[in-house]
Amino acid sequence: xxxxxxxxxxxxxxxxxxxxxxxxxxxxxxxxxxxxxxxxxxxxxxxxxxxxxxxxxxxxxxxxxxxxxxxxxxxxxxxxxxxxxxxxxxxxxxxxxxxxxxxxxxxxxxxxxxxxxxxxxxxxxxxxxxxxxxxxxxxxxxxxxxxxxxxxxxxxxxxxxxxxxxxxxxxxxxxxxxxxxxxxxxxxxxxxxxxxxxxxxxxxxxxxxxxxxxxxxxxxxxxxxxxxxxxxxxxxxxxxxxxxxxxxxxxxxxxxxxxxxxxxxxxxxxxxxxxxxxxxxxx
Amino acid sequence: xxxxxxxxxxxxxxxxxxxxxxxxxxxxxxxxxxxxxxxxxxxxxxxxxxxxxxxxxxxxxxxxxxxxxxxxxxxxxxxxxxxxxxxxxxxxxxxxxxxxxxxxxxxxxxxxxxxxxxxxxxxxxxxxxxxxxxxxxxxxxxxxxxxxxxxxxxxxxxxxxxxxxxxxxxxxxxxxxxxxxxxxxxxxxxxxxxxxxxxxxxxxxxxxxxxxxxxxxxxxxxxxxxxxxxxxxxxxxxxxxxxxxxxxxxxxxxxxxxxxxxxxxxxxxxxxxxxxxxxxxxxxxxxxxxxxxxx
Numbered sequence: 001x002x003x004x005x006x007x008x009x010x011x012x013x014x015x016x017x018x019x020x021x022x023x024x025x026x027x028x029x030x031x032x033x034x035x036x037x038x039x040x041x042x043x044x045x046x047x048x049x050x051x052x053x054x055x056x057x058x059x060x061x062x063x064x065x066x067x068x069x070x071x072x073x074x075x076x077x078x079x080x081x082x083x084x085x086x087x088x089x090x091x092x093x094x095x096x097x098x099x100x101x102x103x104x105x106x107x108x109x110x111x112x113x114x115x116x117x118x119x120x121x122x123x124x125x126x127x128x129x130x131x132x133x134x135x136x137x138x139x140x141x142x143x144x145x146x147x148x149x150x151x152x153x154x155x156x157x158x159x160x161x162x163x164x165x166x167x168x169x170x171x172x173x174x175x176x177x178x179x180x181x182x183x184x185x186x187x188x189x190x191x192x193x194x195x196x197x198x199x200x201x202x203x204x205x206x207x208x209x210x211x212x213x214x215x216x217x218x219x220x221x222x223x224x225x226x227x228x229x230x231x232x233x234x235x236x237x238x239x240x241x242x243x244x245x246x247x248x249x250x251x252x253x254x255x256x257x258x259x260x261x262x263x264x265x266x267x268x269x270x271x272x273x274x275x276x277x278x279x280x281x282x283x
Numbered sequence: 284x285x286x287x288x289x290x291x292x293x294x295x296x297x298x299x300x301x302x303x304x305x306x307x308x309x310x311x312x313x314x315x316x317x318x319x320x321x322x323x324x325x326x327x328x329x330x331x332x333x334x335x336x337x338x339x340x341x342x343x344x345x346x347x348x349x350x351x352x353x354x355x356x357x358x359x360x361x362x363x364x365x366x367x368x369x370x371x372x373x374x375x376x377x378x379x380x381x382x383x384x385x386x387x388x389x390x391x392x393x394x395x396x397x398x399x400x401x402x403x404x405x406x407x408x409x410x411x412x413x414x415x416x417x418x419x420x421x422x423x424x425x426x427x428x429x430x431x432x433x434x435x436x437x438x439x440x441x442x443x444x445x446x447x448x449x450x451x452x453x454x455x456x457x458x459x460x461x462x463x464x465x466x467x468x469x470x471x472x473x474x475x476x477x478x479x480x481x482x483x484x485x486x487x488x489x490x491x492x493x494x495x496x497x498x499x500x501x502x503x504x505x506x507x508x509x510x511x512x513x514x515x516x517x518x519x520x521x522x523x524x525x526x527x528x529x530x531x532x533x534x535x536x537x538x539x540x541x542x543x544x545x546x547x548x549x550x551x552x553x554x555x556x557x558x559x560x561x562x563x564x565x566x567x568x569x570x571x572x573x574x575x576x577x578x
Binding site for chain 1: 297298507
């Protein structure tokens with residue numbers, strides 16, 4: 001037995017060497033572009049052009065001040081916060097409610113409704129853009145905040161319902177039944193029993209939905225035309241299109257657009273990873 | 284109110300709102316889109332019924348074929364690049380082959396939190412003729428006049444985009460695989476080490492067979508996700524040069540919102556749905572055959 005574990009240990013050394021190299025390369029690739037972006041954003045445009053790799057000799061914060069004003073980044077950020085918070089709150093509440101109904105009511109209809117939501121995971125936003133745009137233009141929802149939030153919610157629902165339903169299915173029936181015996185209605189049971197027990201999945205759902213909504217691009221891009229309704233990704237895209245001559249300004253705008261999510265990630269990475277791990281969704 | 288009626292009422296209140304929003308944003312528009320796909324319509328007046336002309340025109344359009352090719356390349360990068368590399372990263376962390384694994388995990392996952400637009404603009408500068416790659420190659424090749432102009436080359440322009448897609452999304456796969464690896468009991472690995480299994484045997488004979496299901500599920504979502512790619516490419520090249528980096532979603536966007544062919548755009552949208560369902564069905568077929576061979 002000693003010789004087997006010795007043989008295994010030798011084998012492990014090769015793996016470890018390979019692993020360190022592999023991980024180091026990946027880590028470098030993941031971080032280097034972002035670090036380069038960040039320190040370059042503190043250099044004036046001519047300095048970036050002169051030597052693209054050099055660290056800034058002094059911190060040139062003017063980029064940030066000018067980018068903030070010209071890109072109207074304050075307005076974009078508050079729009080993005082508004083869309084993300086509203087859409088996330090509505091999506092999570094609706095999904096949790098539906099999740100309870102689908103997981104615990106035992107109706108045969110539930111299986112059909114659930115499948116119908118899960119199919120939505122495969123639908124791309126682009127396959128509904130044309131009709132959505134036409135419909136919204138007809139009923140006057142196009143170019144309004146509500147017109148942006150509704151599709152955010154609709155496209156968030158399939159995955160959120162998947163998360164909520166599978167979590168609520170795992171809650172023992174006995175808990176709910178005892179509440180029912182005590183005379184609670186189904187809606188009261190939802191509010192006083194299911195909602196508190198589901199708190200962990202609500203946290204995962206909220207954080208995951210918020211990230212997805214914050215980075216959403218195409219709905220605001222297509223369904224709105226007023227500049228005052230733009231979200232951060234749409235605004236930064238437009239700003240970058242006009243500012244390609246000044247790298248310093250562009251980089252500052254990109255960093256400003258990235259910082260909120262990096263902070264968000266540092267605080268909530270466990271929940272985020274749980275959300276990603278539960279399903280494999282990407283845009 | 285009796286209890287059965289109360290239950291039905293509660294069910295309607297709980298499930299109803301989600302169904303209404305979902306139906307109005309996804310289900311109804313898809314049906315609408317399906318119908319519109321058989322018409323010629325510029326957004327005004329009455330749509331004119333033209334049968335399957337939109338589809339025949341699409342299949343004959345070289346620009347559509349380029350979009351299709353690019354989409355397939357993205358599917359290829361996802362399935363044969365992101366999934367194996369994501370798996371390997373997860374496996375290294377799971378087997379604790381490196382120290383500070385939570386540091387590596389956190390950092391490699393980081394890019395996914397950045398918005399696709401920022402990623403696109405950042406890599407655009409890196410790949411631009413005056414960008415990082417040009418400067419790097421000038422040093423490496425010791426040629427101060429070298430210019431990296433990949434986005435001016437029609438056939439090669441898609442490759443940097445594929446690289447960025449790989450860079451952007453591989454972390455997701457790592458996290459998915461890691462979460463599922465942690466469900467495997469450590470005893471299984473201990474036992475095979477006792478039996479004298481080498482590390483690569485543990486990977487290929489013990490771990491991978493238990494993960495085939497997850498790999499296939501992940502591949503389904505990778506395919507669906509690949510056909511959705513729009514934001515990143517739209518913000519990087521806008522489909523250029525000369526439409527050579529277009530994907531089908533961008534092709535759809537231009538036809539609809541730039542040339543006002545709503546009917547045609549709808550037909551292209553339906554094509555995306557059909558392709559995604561087709562590829563996924565194919566994949567499920569492969570997975571079934573694969574499972575049979577394993578069992």
